[in-house]
Amino acid sequence: MEEQLAVQISDLTVAYQEKAVLWDVDLDVPQGILMAIVGPNGAGKTTLLKATLGLLPTAAGQVAIFGKPYVEQRRLVGYVPQRGSVDWDFPTSVLDVVMMGNYGKLGWVRRPGPTERKAAEAALEKVGMSDYAQRQISQLSGGQQQRTFLARALVQDAQIYFMDEPFQGVDATTERAIVELLKELRAAGKTVLAVHHDLQTVPEYFDWVTLLNVRRIASGPVAEVFTEDNLRATYGGRVSFLSAARKEAA
Amino acid sequence: MNWWDLLTSLVTDHTVRTVALGTATLGAVSGVLGAFAVLRRQSLLGDALSHAALPGVALAYMLTGAKTPLVLMLGAGLTGFLAIGLFFIITRNTRIKEDASLGIVLSSFFGVGLLLLTFLQRNPDARQAGLNTFLFGQAAALLTRDVVTMAVFGGLALLVVALLWKEFKLLSFDKDFGSSLGLPTRGLDLLLTSLLVVAIVLGLQAVGVVLMSAMIVAPGAAARQWTDDLARMALLSAFFGALAGVSGALISSLGSGLSTGPVIVLCASAIVLFSLLLAPNRGLAWNAWRNWRNRNRLRTEAVLLDLYRMSAQHSDPTEPHPVSALAAVTGAAALRRSLQTLQTRGLVRPGQNNWWALTTQGLAEAQRMEAALAHKEAQ
Numbered sequence: 001m002e003e004q005l006a007v008q009i010s011d012l013t014v015a016y017q018e019k020a021v022l023w024d025v026d027l028d029v030p031q032g033i034l035m036a037i038v039g040p041n042g043a044g045k046t047t048l049l050k051a052t053l054g055l056l057p058t059a060a061g062q063v064a065i066f067g068k069p070y071v072e073q074r075r076l077v078g079y080v081p082q083r084g085s086v087d088w089d090f091p092t093s094v095l096d097v098v099m100m101g102n103y104g105k106l107g108w109v110r111r112p113g114p115t116e117r118k119a120a121e122a123a124l125e126k127v128g129m130s131d132y133a134q135r136q137i138s139q140l141s142g143g144q145q146q147r148t149f150l151a152r153a154l155v156q157d158a159q160i161y162f163m164d165e166p167f168q169g170v171d172a173t174t175e176r177a178i179v180e181l182l183k184e185l186r187a188a189g190k191t192v193l194a195v196h197h198d199l200q201t202v203p204e205y206f207d208w209v210t211l212l213n214v215r216r217i218a219s220g221p222v223a224e225v226f227t228e229d230n231l232r233a234t235y236g237g238r239v240s241f242l243s244a245a246r247k248e249a250a
Numbered sequence: 251m252n253w254w255d256l257l258t259s260l261v262t263d264h265t266v267r268t269v270a271l272g273t274a275t276l277g278a279v280s281g282v283l284g285a286f287a288v289l290r291r292q293s294l295l296g297d298a299l300s301h302a303a304l305p306g307v308a309l310a311y312m313l314t315g316a317k318t319p320l321v322l323m324l325g326a327g328l329t330g331f332l333a334i335g336l337f338f339i340i341t342r343n344t345r346i347k348e349d350a351s352l353g354i355v356l357s358s359f360f361g362v363g364l365l366l367l368t369f370l371q372r373n374p375d376a377r378q379a380g381l382n383t384f385l386f387g388q389a390a391a392l393l394t395r396d397v398v399t400m401a402v403f404g405g406l407a408l409l410v411v412a413l414l415w416k417e418f419k420l421l422s423f424d425k426d427f428g429s430s431l432g433l434p435t436r437g438l439d440l441l442l443t444s445l446l447v448v449a450i451v452l453g454l455q456a457v458g459v460v461l462m463s464a465m466i467v468a469p470g471a472a473a474r475q476w477t478d479d480l481a482r483m484a485l486l487s488a489f490f491g492a493l494a495g496v497s498g499a500l501i502s503s504l505g506s507g508l509s510t511g512p513v514i515v516l517c518a519s520a521i522v523l524f525s526l527l528l529a530p531n532r533g534l535a536w537n538a539w540r541n542w543r544n545r546n547r548l549r550t551e552a553v554l555l556d557l558y559r560m561s562a563q564h565s566d567p568t569e570p571h572p573v574s575a576l577a578a579v580t581g582a583a584a585l586r587r588s589l590q591t592l593q594t595r596g597l598v599r600p601g602q603n604n605w606w607a608l609t610t611q612g613l614a615e616a617q618r619m620e621a622a623l624a625h626k627e628a629q
Contacts, residue, residue, distance in 0.1 A: 053430045054429070055426050071432075085426060086423060091477060091480045091482075092419075092479070092480055093478075097423070100420055100423070103428075103431055104432060109414065112416070152427075156431075
């Protein structure tokens with residue numbers, strides 16, 4: 001019997017004021033892979049993640065997580081929003097932010113206790129942020145902010161992770177830490193979908209890739225799909241720099 | 251009446267006590283909800299909501315003929331909710347941005363309110379009902395009954411905040427993440443905004459519709475200066491709100507015909523000003539001092555490194571050198587201060603004719619700094 005798909009998106013269409021941002025997107029994501037979602041600015045990458053997670057109204061389409069509607073499977077899904085989507089001057093500490101990953105399991109009214117605290121500390125350890133647990137979040141560098149968000153997602157203990165530009169604007173140390181983390185997640189059988197900007201690192205960091213520009217251009221294993229033709233189809237004429245990058249990677 | 255009499259009247263005088271309790275309650279409740287409003291960038295919403303309460307007050311009187319604050323406040327609350335509803339409808343369904351739609355809601359509701367109020371003023375009964383005190387507030391009019399009403403509704407609002415603390419915190423910090431966990435963020439958003447309406451309505455009688463939004467923004471903004479923890483910020487904001495309420499009510503009771511609202515708001519503004527200037531870490535005075543200290547430290551380090559580089563050209567690095575060349579860059583007075591600082595730290599020693607030398611300790615320190623700089627550049 002064929003293994004169940006981690007994520008199955010069919011006919012997903014999202015429009016802002018009559019302009020289609022995503023058009024009829026189908027996407028099958030098998031379990032246990034690291035998938036990059038790439039495409040030019042305005043291609044709908046973030047929209048694809050948000051619509052999949054039910055954060056945006058969709059014009060059409062279905063999303064299934066392990067064969068069931070997303071709302072029934074929330075506990076299996078972890079989310080790492082774009083770092084810039086929150087106010088980092090909010091009065092709270094790193095540990096506190098990471099604890100928020102527990103809120104879904106906790107349910108209404110109940111406060112996080114020692115168990116949740118331990119989970120948060122363990123997650124901070126994993127991303128190398130233990131020393132920063134009590135730090136006010138406004139004092140973090142971009143990379144540390146990103147690792148804080150990743151730790152929060154780890155606390156969710158999910159099966160599938162949706163990450164919105166985890167590598168955006170981070171330092172070299174953080175980049176290495178995230179790559180290690182992605183590998184660990186894959187080794188543990190988790191599935192990761194990440195919006196990614198840097199085409200050069202796609203073959204190195206990910207094993208599957210989806211090329212998106214409002215429509216789904218191509219999706220599959222990097223070796224099969226990450227071709228110059230597909231990239232040209234996704235990015236239009238602006239790919240002269242790509243071929244050089246491809247040769248380097250190969 | 252002197253200050254001491256004023257303070258003792260808090261305990262002995264029944265009217266003063268009632269007014270103080272009432273304004274403290276309204277200050278504390280609007281402080282806590284204002285803390286959230288400030289963090290959620292909803293200060294303007296508070297302004298719109300309080301102005302939107304005015305037609306509610308007038309309509310409630312017109313429909314029921316009742317002068318009891320509870321009825322008038324219910325009316326205020328209803329038009330407040332109506333205003334929120336309209337605001338959400340406008341922002342969701344049109345291309346008008348939030349600030350503009352708040353402006354629309356605020357001015358149209360307030361305009362209707364003023365119109366109704368001037369119409370009612372022709373009627374002597376209504377003049378007696380004291381509706382116009384809702385414009386600028388009249389804390390002296392508070393009765394025990396009103397204070398009890400305020401305490402009950404304010405207490406309920408604070409109870410809801412306490413119960414849903416972690417939900418409101420997540421909503422305020424990262425709404426999308428909250429939604430992804432399955433939190434009904436839309437509903438929570440509406441609930442928190444509704445509690446804000448409750449806080450505003452509680453303050454209308456004492457502070458008035460025109461200035462009530464200051465009681466939402468000021469305590470929260472001041473509290474944010476002093477702490478980096480949400481719970482502490484909310485408590486401090488409640489305290490600041492209560493402080494402004496009580497002191498404003500007391501001060502306004504000194505002069506006849508002083509509207510309470512403006513005085514309370516001035517007290518709140520004084521707290522904000524004090525916090526902006528003097529709070530540790532975030533205050534302006536603190537920042538200026540920190541900048542001055544950093545500049546001094548950097549200049550002192552630069553002087554030490556300059557001396558080190560000069561000495562590197564000689565066989566004995568701890569020999570004195572003339573520093574007049576350095577004064578051209580740093581300025582003579584600043585150079586002297588830096589050298590004195592270095593001397594007290596045992597890193598340099600003076601020679602003759604304003605010549606200065608590194609000590610062995612200073613040499614080691616300069617070498618360590620140079621290595622650290624090189625390391626940083628390599629990275």
